[in-house]
Amino acid sequence: MGTAVGDERRRGRDETEEERADRKWGELIQEVRVAQTGVQILFGFLLTVVFTPRYASLGETEHAIYLVTVVLGACATGALIGPVSLHRLVSGRRVKPEAVTWASRMTFTGLVLLLATMTSALLLILRVATHDAYVPYLVTAVVAWYLLFWFGIPMWTRHRYTSR
Template sequence: MSEAEESEQERLKRNLNELLQELRVAQAGVQILFGFLLSIVFTDRYQDIDRYVRVTHLVTILFAACSVALLTAPAAWHRMLFRRGRREDIITIAHRFTVVGLGTLAAAMTGTVLLLGEVIVGGWVAILFGVVAGVGFTTLWFLLPLMQRHRDTIDSEGHPDGVPTGEPSHE
């Protein structure tokens, strides 16, 4: 069935399934990162690190924890509102949680790169690694997609203008 032949409920169901699939990918990564960051505290070397690295570590853990919360919240919302006719609300909220969750994940990944840079080489080189990581995540995850998004014109039904009926819109 083409997207043009989908009912509104079928479209919402497909959109929610696609979103939940995307979240599964991000959730696995952030949960592994969170576990890694937690395990660092239990190493012998952690007792000898300076305050700057400890604070950076704590802030990075907090960003990772926020990521876990935000990227798993859509599944909880879906489960709590299951069969209540709220699929469109769930998709709207889940989209917002996902975008913010990706932002906090990018911050956690940047902090992790900074931490590893501090432990391995230290100084301005570590900060440079962190800046490069932050710019890289921001560019790949937000700026480039937003630049592509602004090239599209979306009609009132959420389909790109100029897409003939029956052709996929490549959402």
């Protein structure tokens, strides 16, 4: 039922370093699966654009934005697939805590590159679709939205609720 007076609530898990690494690895892989799917669909779509009739009629600026977007998409894909390769290459070597740290860094890098890819793709699409002066403002607003939900709220939550 209740706790006795003077008892403190225990926080955290009672797990070994290896158990913690196993749990963190499982959580990380689930996160990577979500991001990988999105970036791979976006990258696949981007690869087809160059083969459309409309591509030839784009201006130099749009071609440059497209090339930057494709390269960013390729880099994001590589960073988000990196944890899988890392796991395969170090599996059974008793370095799971270190592998989790590196995989986490790769995933964060992939998310930053995904943000850049989506920003660049949005800029290209809106420039081609509208040619209006408000495109930079729309792109800036969407990037601010991504930054808020991908980094701002998570960092605020981390700061606000992390026990010391």
